[in-house]
Amino acid sequence: MDKKVSVKVCLGTTCFVMGSANLQELIELVPRKYGDKVEVTGVPCLGLCSIDWEFSKAPYVKVNDDVIKEATVEKVLKAIEEKLN
């Protein structure tokens, strides 16, 4: 059996104001679509904006170990599909 895909949505200040608040949809959508193969959680902070700040690519989401910059619901779903296949 495949390993579970983990999706971590950064809820730090920068990511939140840059749009991670809009990723709430994932919390309901993903379990409906993929059941328990994928787990979505918020995390207090991924600590990426302070390293990557010159590029201002928040909000950040981690799908397994891959970082998605300027994350949107579509981008995250695409990344999940890639991991599952």
Add this chain to the structure above:
Amino acid sequence: MFIDIDCSQMKKYNQNAYGDHFVSKRYPDEARLIAVLSDGLGSGIKANILSCMTATMLLRFIENQQISIKKAAEIVMNSLPVCKVRHISYSTFSAIDVNDDGHAKIVEEGNPEFIWIRNNEVIQPDYEIIQSKTFKNRKMKVYRIDLKLEDRLVFCSDGVTQAGLGSGRMKLGLRREGLIALLKDKLSKNPTISSSELAQYLINQSRNIESDRHPKDDISACVLYFREPRESLIFTGPPYHQSKDAEYAKMFDNFSGKKAICGGTTANLISRELNKAITMDSTISIGKLPSCSHMEGVDLVTEGILTLTKTLEYLETNTTDIDNAAGKLVNFLLDSDCINFMVGAKLNQAHYDPALPVEIEIRKNIVKKIANVLQDKYFKKVSIQYM
């Protein structure tokens, strides 16, 4: 001892200004608190101005420590003008100067006598009467009392003791006896009730016995409650020197009162240093704020600046019982008496990117503002440590 103090007020029916005025100030360096309640003659704007002037002047006199509270009150008593129409003084007052050891000096002129409750019994303290040299009908009472843990003092304007005057149920009003009965009843049911709740309760009860529930005078009740302080600690922001992380995390861990963390990076830091896991709520945001997370041994974990900014707004506007992270932080703060902030001075440059859709405050400033509101409006003892 911590002195939990609050005052609740209600305007006379159909008036748009409070005719009683309450001021209170803590002096953390001297472990001292001064409070004054003044009742202005008449009601509305006129009474508001008179009581406000009396209360603020008296507070200023006392706090300077050039003269004693007794002397200060005597000067005010002797100099308050007389109303031309009613031939009584422009305002009455009660004032207390008390320290954390429970030594209190109290003066009263014209206001109802304060009530001192210990073990749900009323204590009648001795007092000295000082007659005004300028006005025959004015005299003030001076008390020196020693308070113990769990004691309460209740000051009120005559709007409380005369509530219901002339109505069917209580022809002579609530009076001191009625007020004492209300207090004893409430305290026997809820011995640890906070001062703000008790003051609010007294005000509501006074209004309820007025005919048509329309107060015929301004109503004010001020409660002091002497108890063990409830300590809390808020850790927000990473320390300026990363090498100090472990040291500060240990201080946080060793703190014995209630604890909160405000900040994602800060939560990660504590989690890493103390080896405690973080779990999140199953939502991302509630009411435009990131949701809370949880850590064993920590009472509240929230996001940083946005939550603190909202918390300040709620505190300034008296907004309570909001179901989001800031609402929880407000409850956390208001449930404490002595609040310690540990504020990390490290800045996250990403927060100051002008491209961000909202302006993000500097942590130090926002904490300073919160501390001021907690001190001035909610009478908390606040300390801030930068790290």
